[in-house]
Amino acid sequence: MSWRDRNPGDQWSDPDANAFERSQRGFFRRVFGDGENPLTWALPLYTLWGIRVRVHIVLVVFTLGRLIWAMFADASPAVVLGWMGSLWLLVLLHEYGHCFAARRVGGGADEIILWPLGGLAMCEVPSRWRANLIVALAGPAVNVALLPIFALAIWLSTSDASLIVFNPLQPQAAMMSPSLAGGWVAGKQLLIAAHQINIYLVLFNMLVAMFPMDAGRVLHALLWRKLGRTTAMGLTARVGLGFAVLLIAGGLIANNVTLAFIGLFGGLICRQELRVQKFETDPITASIELAEIEEEERQPSKRDLKAVAKREAEAAEIDRILAKISDSGMDALPARERKTLDKASESRRTT
Secondary structure (H helix, E strand, C coil), X not given: CCCCCCCCCHHHCCCCCCHHHHHHHHHHHXXXXXXXXXXXXXXXXXXXXXXEEEEEHHHHHHHHHHHHXXXXXXXXXXXXXXXXXXXXXXXXXXXXHHHHHHHHCCCEEEEEEEECCEEXXXXXXXXXXXXXXXXXXXXXXXXXXXXXXXXXXXXHHHXXXXXXXXXXXXXXHHHHCHHHCCCCHHHHHHHHHHHHHHHHHXXXXXXXXXXXXXXXXXXXXXXXXXXXXXXXXXXXXXXXXXXXXHHHHHHHHCCCHHHHHHHHHHHHHHHHHHHXXXXXXXXXXXXXXXXXXXXXXXXXXXXXXXXXXXXXHHHHHHHHHHHHXXXXXXXXXXXXXXXXXXXXXXXXXXX
8 A cells, every 4th residue: 555644734833832842743743644544643663774664553552452451351461462562573574575575666665554454565666567566475475484484493492393384273272282391381382373473464465355455466466467457456446345245244253353344444445446447447427426426415414404494493483473572562472482482582692
């Protein structure tokens, strides 16, 4: 996914503000940007090789929540932190692969954001199918390169090669192996967990052909070669919508909120890509439809129309009562009309 910070707006520059206020505004600008894109609300961690790494504020809250949950659930906060640290380190290395590949093919990359559903490498890739294919494959290639390293580390630490290959439906079985006995059990379990996470990252990214997953990018690049970029984008987005439905359904059935959210997010991205593809193939019709949608959004809702009708009816009733007073005086008003008049008067004084 590609994204760029816009230049700081005037709202962040105030010549009358003191140094503390300016530093506060600078901090909030670095975290929230222009405030319009929630995906970029992230805290800066460090900058290395010209690539700024930030962590999304939701991920920070999520991590703190997991640690608090571990304390109340009689689980080890250190184990939970180690597991999450391994996950995000592997995701970070994965995103570095995308960034370096983008630079290698003549593009650019200057930022990585870690957020609860994975990582976002902010890359600019040349508009060529081969360049897009290389950048898409570079992330999973990093995880594949780590496989023999993890395998060797597990074999040296446990002398049990069977722990390298595991049942993906029962990964916890490896944590109970007698081969882990003999000291440093927690460290060996963390090593095995990192190995399993690394494999899951490869499988998930390369089997789920949905934007913004790497498999979706790979499919688009391969179709681009034969069909052209725009047609390939539309076809890939439709395939991605199918995967999004499967992920949402699987997440609901398995009671896995993260899986469902990934499917929902991917579905929204694919839907947006379809709109872009439609605009590129038929800009006139797409512009007309967009104008119609904007016009519908500007139309008042049924609730607003009812509120307007109610206010008009109340105003007409007040006018009738005032006309009656003008003709016959206050004594001619029954209790109900007096109450209506008093209510209107109180409402006007309050306003």
